[in-house]
Amino acid sequence: MLKSFLDPLSGVHVPHRKNTAHLEAVRMPPPESVVIPTVMHIGAPAKPVVKAGDKVAVGQLIAEPGGFISAPIHASVSGTVKKVEDVVLSNGRQAPAIYIDSDGEMRPFEGLKKPEVDSLSALADAVRESGIVGLGGAGFPTSVKFAIKDVSKVEFIVINGAECEPYITSDTRTMLDFTDLIVSGVHRVSALTDPKAVYIGVEKNKPKAIKKLREMFKDDPKVIVKGLPPMYPQGGEKVLIYNTTGRIVPEGKLPLDVGVVILNVTTLANIERYITTGMPLVEKLITVDGSAVKEPKNVFVPIGTRLSDVFEFCGGFKAEPKKILYGGPMMGTAVPDLTVPVIKNTNAVLAFAEKDAGVPEETPCIRCGNCVNHCPMRLNPPAIAKAFNNKDGEALYRQRVNLCMECGACSFICPAHQPIVQRHKLAKIVLRDWQNAQKGGKA
Amino acid sequence: MEQAKESKLIVSVSPHIGSGRTTRGIMLDVIIALLPALIAGSIIFGIRSLLVVAVSVASCLAGETLFNLITKRKHTIGDLSAVVTGLILGLNLPANIGIYPVVIGSLFAIIVIKCLFGGLGKNFANPAAAARVMMLLAFSNAMAGTGEIKAVDAVASPTPLAIMKGMAEGRLPKLTDMLLGLRGGAIGETCAIALLIGFAYLLIRKVITWHTTVVYVGCVFLLSWLIYRSPELALYQVLSGGLLIGAVFMATDYVTTPTTNLGKVVFGLGCAIMTVLIRKLGAYPEGVSFSILFMNLFTNYIDKLTRRKPLGEVKA
Known part of the structure; x- marks a missing residue:
């Protein structure tokens, strides 16, 4: 200490x-349907244990863990499974998703019991x-x-x-x-x-x-x-x-x-x-806010609820949304459309109007050192940039780009609006390739 | 997940907000910080000071525009960095210098030192410091001059550094005159108060940190005290020549100096040692520009040696 x-x-x-911060959590009514991806965690996708036509209740297991590092998934609404179909997730992975049509009753699963x-x-x-x-x-x-x-x-x-x-x-x-x-x-x-x-x-x-x-x-x-x-x-x-x-x-x-x-x-x-x-994780408390949202709220949302339904519950948009985020503006992911669902690790969805959605123009690095002096992990982004541009895996290792948590403090403070986080993400791939080549060389 | 109905959303990489700082904004802050020195200079040395600075700024802008036109690059003068270079160079020149050397010096700073090395952010030497040194060598007589002090009834006096070194006859000005800038020297370098106002502004606006400037000036003071065995003479050393303008505006140039705070301390210390050595032993009375230029060469190595240990780093 x-x-x-x-x-x-x-x-x-x-x-x-x-x-x-002052808005008490409210619970939104169940949407007409939800779409629950089997990958909402790192590790193996969960394996669906339901099929189209099955009746499910809130908290019922619908997919079991696919490995040690994996997690089970439970129905977030009561109703009927419509289909199980592959979807492409925001991280580019493809995995099955379970579509459930809600009966609007939110009937809890009878088999729920408290764990000892x-x-x-x-x-x-x-x-x-x-x-x-x-x-x-x-x-x-x-x-x-x-x-x-x-x-x-x-x-x-x-x-x-x-x-x-x-x-x-x-x-x-x-x-x-x-x-x-x-x-x-x-x-x-x-x-x-x-x-x-x-x-x-x-x-x-x-x-x-x-x-x-x-x-x-x-x-x-x-x-x-x-x-x-x-x-x-x-x-x-x-x-x-x-x-x-x-x-x-x-x-x-x-x-x-x-x-x-x-x-x-x-x-x-x-x-x-x-x-x-005894009720497993079937809903998330999320913050809905941003300059395009009419009535910002803290809402309990069934997992799998599409963002369009979430925003509708929050009064819709008061301005045309130009950027929608999962999570906060520092580390959140921009989504391509409103049909993507709230998943287990969603803690906020934000919608921004034009004025907050722009991407500032990148200008040359002037070595102001702000990124260096504000990095919580004490990394050196200009040195990483140099190593990355040279595709120099060894230098990237020396600079420990692997320790970057992608918090975005560097990009936030950069007066030249350099895409530092993006560069670090790509540099980690270069580093991994180099490390794999090193291992291969030694074997 | 289904067919995208709306595809008008902007998808970009995080973070999605910024601090609002821009390169142009930083340069504008530096320009504002230089204004007190410019105003003081034009009061002390007369209206011709403004002409010298204007020519130098205009030449820098013209030089960069010309270079971008010839090499078919995007125009870059909007970032205001050429204005900063022109201002700093102009303030480093005597008010009675001819126009033609100013134009040559400015073009040298922008085209040779900055543009040819790849433009903003790529040059290894401070353009203004390099141009000043080039002009000291190429236009020795014009650069050795000092404007007539118009603000008081006095004739052109030699610079205090030249007097202290025994290179010129004369009496040292009073300390209060040194603070106000009523002494021989370049347009923007004499008025300590104006330069300190600029320094304070840059600190408040968080454009620079205190490290380089305080270490540079502090060490010149301490080393001079050691050499001249007099705190008063050491103070004269600090207030003389181009030390303050150099320590506030040239040794803190982002591009050509270290990025880590420890690196800035090392840089400032190196500049101080070089400055005192040149002033004491060198052929020239002044050594600030030389020192900064000299230390610019080590910036990369200082950065490497003062690397911060990443949190949780494990040595392989």
């Missing part, structure tokens, strides 16, 4: 635009069965985090409530509206892993959430609710671990290797919701 105080990580001051969670392995099993995946862009299956062989290695639990992306307030609302789930979740995980301390990291731009959490945990000396400076990307996993525990996760290692288990607040609340109700 002292280390993180003396040698702080840098970042950028992004506009907060937490316009929806009396040990860490039971918790890992429960999380696996719940279908919960992490909120990072990759959607890492959360159960893998609890596959802990030696529980004495767990020194810290870090709960990520930083929510550093502009616009998004769904974690804020979870902290305010479902504080009890977070409290019981923290106690449960803490009892099963016996850490030295539990840190709940929240950016200081959410004073109400900090106050409420501190109030709820005031008799619990082990739990430290830490107000963090609003410095993007405060919620980056490695950044938050460093800023709360002072630990540095070495490259190629997991947080657990330095004694840390880290969970997002909403993920924790979802786990607790499953344990206390």
